[in-house]
Amino acid sequence: MSSIAITGASSGIGKAIAEVYARKGFDLILGARRTEKLDAVAQELKSLGAKSIHSLKLDVRSDESVLKWTEAAFKAFPKLDILVNNAGLVLGRDTVETGSIDDWMTILDTNVMGVLRLCRQFLPKFRENDHGHVVMIGSIAGHQVYEGGSVYCASKFGVKAIAETLRLELNGTQIRVSSIDPGMVETEFSEVRFKGDKEKAKAVYQGMTPLSAHDIAETIEFCTSRPAHVNIDDIRIMPTAQASATKVHRT
Numbered sequence: 001m002s003s004i005a006i007t008g009a010s011s012g013i014g015k016a017i018a019e020v021y022a023r024k025g026f027d028l029i030l031g032a033r034r035t036e037k038l039d040a041v042a043q044e045l046k047s048l049g050a051k052s053i054h055s056l057k058l059d060v061r062s063d064e065s066v067l068k069w070t071e072a073a074f075k076a077f078p079k080l081d082i083l084v085n086n087a088g089l090v091l092g093r094d095t096v097e098t099g100s101i102d103d104w105m106t107i108l109d110t111n112v113m114g115v116l117r118l119c120r121q122f123l124p125k126f127r128e129n130d131h132g133h134v135v136m137i138g139s140i141a142g143h144q145v146y147e148g149g150s151v152y153c154a155s156k157f158g159v160k161a162i163a164e165t166l167r168l169e170l171n172g173t174q175i176r177v178s179s180i181d182p183g184m185v186e187t188e189f190s191e192v193r194f195k196g197d198k199e200k201a202k203a204v205y206q207g208m209t210p211l212s213a214h215d216i217a218e219t220i221e222f223c224t225s226r227p228a229h230v231n232i233d234d235i236r237i238m239p240t241a242q243a244s245a246t247k248v249h250r251t
């Protein structure tokens with residue numbers, strides 16, 4: 001039986017990943033801060049036929065929470081196959097001159113330190129097993145910058161740097177590292193960015209067809225189901241209507 005650990009599984013891309021792998025018959029360990037939402041996801045997955053689902057509170061900003069979640073994951077599935085570093089967020093669209101330092105700390109601590117905390121705990125175990133696949137959810141924002149996106153872009157450029165470094169550090173092992181880097185995906189992401197302003201969030205996707213969370217989940221499943229000698233380093237995946245971080249065709 002194969003197993004997968006997914007951070008940020010309470011909504012959006014993380015939830016869609018859980019659904020895709022549940023349908024494939026994987027055992028799952030799901031983590032996020034909102035446990036009611038996480039438990040609701042686990043219930044839904046059970047109705048899809050998933051048998052072994054552990055949904056456990058996880059705050060990727062806390063060393064202790066990451067440690068507990070990792071221990072639970074490997075206790076349940078000692079030969080765990082996949083870690084998806086999906087938990088992440090952006091807050092605001094302010095310039096460097098006007099942004100909030102608290103927001104910046106939250107973005108960097110979640111998106112960069114969160115990934116590092118998870119990798120720090122999972123990799124020694126993957127190395128012991130000489131087996132495992134780390135999947136990062138990067139972004140087009142890790143390749144191109146945009147005004148009002150300095151700190152989010154810095155965080156996703158950071159994730160790209162961590163993935164590339166890991167491939168060097170893990171060379172010679174059977175551990176694989178992939179990064180999936182999407183353009184616009186319609187999830188709770190924009191609502192979180194605009195701090196609950198649903199109108200502003202909706203406007204982001206107006207007049208264009210964004211990617212769905214399911215599109216990203218299927219791409220990840222493709223990467224992790226390649227034969228053991230194949231490592232997909234990165235995939236940049238965009239809506240057809242989006243040509244760059246800043247150029248979007250709208251009707």
Ligand SMILES: NC(=O)c1ccc[n+]([C@@H]2O[C@H](COP(=O)([O-])OP(=O)(O)OC[C@H]3O[C@@H](n4cnc5c(N)ncnc54)[C@H](OP(=O)(O)O)[C@@H]3O)[C@@H](O)[C@H]2O)c1
Pocket residue numbers: 007008009010011012013014031032033034035037058059060061085086087088089090110137138139140181182183184185186187188189190192213
């Ligand atoms: N949507 C896009 O356009 C887009 C494009 C490129 C990349 N991405 C990336 O995709 C990933 C998933 O985002 P999404 O679009 O699916 O947005 P989303 O619907 O807002 O989901 C974000 C997930 O991250 C979790 N999370 C946030 N902070 C956390 C923390 N401290 N500890 C644990 N979990 C935490 C949230 O759960 P809780 O709030 O319950 O903790 C939620 O499950 C992020 O890394 C994002 O940067 C998104």
